[in-house]
Amino acid sequence: MSAAPEVAPVELADGRIRVVIEHVTPLVDGGRFPIKRVLGDSIEVQADCFGDGHDVVACSLLWRHARSAGWQSAPMQPLGNDRWSAAFVIDALGTWQYTVRAWVDPFLSWRHDFQRRLEAEDLRVAARTGALLIEEAAQRAELGGDAALLRAWAQDLAGAASAGAAPDELRRIGLDEARAAIARRQPDLRHSLTFGITAKVTVERRRAQFSSWYEFFPRSAAGDGVRHGTFADCEAWLPYVQRMGFDVLYFPPIHPIGRVQRKGRNNTRDPGPADHGSPWAIGAEEGGHDALLPQLGTLEEFRRLVRRADEHGIEIAMDIAFQCAPDHPWVREHPEWFRRRVDGSIQYAENPPKKYEDIYPFDFESNDWPNLWRALAGIFEFWIAQGVSMFRVDNPHTKAFGFWEWVIAQVREKHPEVIFLSEAFTRPKVMHRLAKVGFSQSYTYFTWRNTKQELTDYFTELTRGPGREYFRPNAWPNTPDILPAALQWGGRAVFMSRVALAATLAANYGIYGPAFELLEARALRAGGEEYQDSEKYELRAWNRDDPASLAAYIGVLNRARRDNAALQSDAGLRFIDIDNDQMIAYAKSTPDRSNIVVCVVNLDPHHLQSGWLTLDLAALGLEANQAYQMHDLLTGSHFLWQGARNYVSLDPQRSPAHVMQLRSRLRRESDFDYFL
């Protein structure tokens, strides 16, 4: 083998490599970031593979868990136009890798030509060539069955050629399908090429893709708005949360709250002695991010709550807000982690002219950044040790992206089950970057997307755009920071339609309760989105037994989600044409279409609206004239539909949404009785 010429092409160690691999998908930013999947998913990989001339190319998908030494492989199948595909199933958490190997295959090229040869002498020469290639395959085969079988085949073929066998006989031997399958298992990979990029997959547990969040202030758990709630009080809420069907119970910060510059009720700057302050002003003399607010209880009581929640099928998610109250211990112990003003004081958070004197942000440009990073990673470690595996991260977009990429990788290295939700309500590319660097789920603009056009555009982008590989939306109709205008003015019908939209458009969604299900709609200021008497600054009393409560309605929605795999993923969303701009319609389906849910929502909270849907029957796996049943999972009503065009009418005062399971196989004649 001679030395390579001076200016060898980038990827060629050997000029005899004639194959090309291009456009491997999925791949995020050229492989810089992993795609995201959950346990059990099948990952389809495609690539363009081709060589020069008309020789036959073959290619394999290679994959492995990042901790495995060896690669698994499967042959890729041609899709036409030089594109190839194969899939693999992921069966363990953590990071997986995949890439593609391709080669010009001498045996397959020979076979391709052999089928097309006409002349007897030509066939005999080619048969001898084939016998040599098969003999080489036998040499590559390990000792055992394959080698012997191939050797016998090579002898048969060479023998027939020497004996002057007729063309049909040569073809019969040379094109033997069963023996060719054996030869294909021993490809000549001497001039194979492996794609230059090893793509990565972050594999998480299923809850990363499908989760129902209930945000709740433990401070109000006592229920009377006077006594400070405890973890023990929170236990009493578990059956209520379970009945509503939520599987994640998310607490705002539960750490000691700073006393310096503490905020009063409704975000005032003159708190009374009984005021509790904002839980996001973290740290006081009792401790910082690894301590608990004494009023809530002890670490032991917190761990007990986590266990009790688990018994109810509920996981506790913690709030991670990396910022300090002025009396946080770290301010004293690590002054180098904070920015200093020219007058020597520590720089509080500000966005001029606004000031947040009760919050000191960390300085991610600190020269001591490695120790700051390690300390913050330690906070995750601490709470993971207490049994927490889900974190909602507060304002991650105000901390360095590089830190998140590092800390999430650090945590996942030991705890691949941990789920991170990014609370970044900010510019689109910033939100996407946070998802790319590792956050499992992301808050979205759903909170402010109200019209049919807005919702259609946004969820089409989320589920069909490039972000679908790494950005998992988590849709919230409200949060403690955001009481959207629509909820302030639309009344009960809007609460119902907004939660129905969130629960069916997004596989991950959440509400801030009990404010939501109890229809809390009072804003602090007209034109603003802050709640009046916000729990962020005070204890609240909530009447769970209010007859107007949407708890039962939400329970039905969450049961529909739990019973229908189509609602547990974002991939299968397709909007449906409906001839009324006040109504939105969409279908969600599993990849095999065994479960299909069709949703129709009346976006007008004041009037009955009706319209004609035009369904894409082929996409739903339906025949043109087939009758099919639509079973409304919210009301129990059934409708018999037929063909593409069907009529829907929704009265917002009764139920602004249909969430209908499509049943295309009616089992008995009597199934029709529903409609008679």
Added chain:
Amino acid sequence: MSAAPEVAPVELADGRIRVVIEHVTPLVDGGRFPIKRVLGDSIEVQADCFGDGHDVVACSLLWRHARSAGWQSAPMQPLGNDRWSAAFVIDALGTWQYTVRAWVDPFLSWRHDFQRRLEAEDLRVAARTGALLIEEAAQRAELGGDAALLRAWAQDLAGAASAGAAPDELRRIGLDEARAAIARRQPDLRHSLTFGITAKVTVERRRAQFSSWYEFFPRSAAGDGVRHGTFADCEAWLPYVQRMGFDVLYFPPIHPIGRVQRKGRNNTRDPGPADHGSPWAIGAEEGGHDALLPQLGTLEEFRRLVRRADEHGIEIAMDIAFQCAPDHPWVREHPEWFRRRVDGSIQYAENPPKKYEDIYPFDFESNDWPNLWRALAGIFEFWIAQGVSMFRVDNPHTKAFGFWEWVIAQVREKHPEVIFLSEAFTRPKVMHRLAKVGFSQSYTYFTWRNTKQELTDYFTELTRGPGREYFRPNAWPNTPDILPAALQWGGRAVFMSRVALAATLAANYGIYGPAFELLEARALRAGGEEYQDSEKYELRAWNRDDPASLAAYIGVLNRARRDNAALQSDAGLRFIDIDNDQMIAYAKSTPDRSNIVVCVVNLDPHHLQSGWLTLDLAALGLEANQAYQMHDLLTGSHFLWQGARNYVSLDPQRSPAHVMQLRSRLRRESDFDYFL
């Protein structure tokens, strides 16, 4: 500075780098391949640049010729949504590089906040902070004017703050625009990030983007079809080719033609002793790829022809066909460069059941590939030394892609003026790969795209798809291998419309003449595309003075191309709606819209067709009710148009195409006389 944590993110040497650079464009396959441009082009580069929080980010475009040590730079301007843009002009041939640098800018962040501060004390503290930042900028400035100016500003600002200056006074000093411009020249780049990919540009001369090719067999240059043409005979054709307006005269191979297995007339296998064989069967006892067919003349005569062509503004393009006749000297000298059959003979070219016994392909899997590569590179070098700078490469898709990438880079390293045309009529991804690995221009499917829909789809893909950065189409209505069915049956009108389409849709185009302008339409076999009595196998007599000749028509087309910059690039093509499926309409314009050409072609060769165009007036820079003149560059006719909808009628027997220059500024009232 402390050590980095264990699992540092890929691109972070320093955790304090808070800025992100994403989605830099243009970039081909993540920077694996260069984009292509020509001398004098301005290259606009865009990137997403942003940081965490609300600090202000700044970024620069960096560029250089690959042979320069230092980078040039220019500030990028925000386009909104975290996207930035800047451009640079290329003023030398060869490879250029560009990348992006971004940083969180402390001075600009300070300035952004300072503008928004309201309270006097707050402003005074901030003024002192600003003075420190400006002082730092002064330290970064080299000794000289900037440092002194900045230091004075810092003192002014700090002084005013100490003296308790009023808010307005502090703002006046602190927000001084002129002084801020000086500070911006000295950014704090300590935590800047440079994009991980250095993008490449292949910069070629203008002819790579705009060229008019005339393919001509020198063997027929004597004109009588009996005597073998010579280079001296070719000289006599130069004025004719010049009058038609072509600037590239491309010769099929001019090397000695093999005698072993020589083909007879019309590709028969029993040549007579007077038959000349196919010039693509290269090599005989007289020599190989670096020799000339003795009948054509000597190397000295060839060089003289190259010089004489240059005097006519015409460049000679050579055919590079890397394959050998059986009697090519290399077959004897380098048997290891060819594949061997099992019977010991050398493998001829075949695509079973077809055989090409007069052609031996090179074996690009030869163990001696480095020497083969060097020998083939030597062929380019040899002809470049004779004055040739344009090569049409025959069937590059049957040779290894890696070889082309290497050899084109090798040649361009010393001869950046050399232009390579890829003659690959094959699958789309293969054609694109050849363009990516370096070919300047590529043959296209134009030859078989006849209908309005086909042409619209194909040229939209070529000019708007990702290939626009690297794939320069060269459109041919015919070649010696392809007499398309449309030309066989459509008559003169189709010859006219096809050449008009090629010349106006594509900035690079060519014809195989005189067969084309003399309307040669006789096919060897019905249903095939081979010419009857093809010049590939015999000498032909051509009557240049045939009154039916399209030479004058083509001359007018080429003059329109030469006079209209819009026709000299593929970027400015936009199709225009016209309400007749037999008619196609499109506009081409320069980026500044100073030159706009509107073309309308009747695709029906038999009937007069007419229709209404709907122009996008805004895209053409026209007012809604403005009158504008359309000057037909083919006929000299003028039309006065107004508004978006205008009527066109074309009689294929007279002229099936309008190629109209849009003149929106009528200079005098009398300009209207044309239409009265």
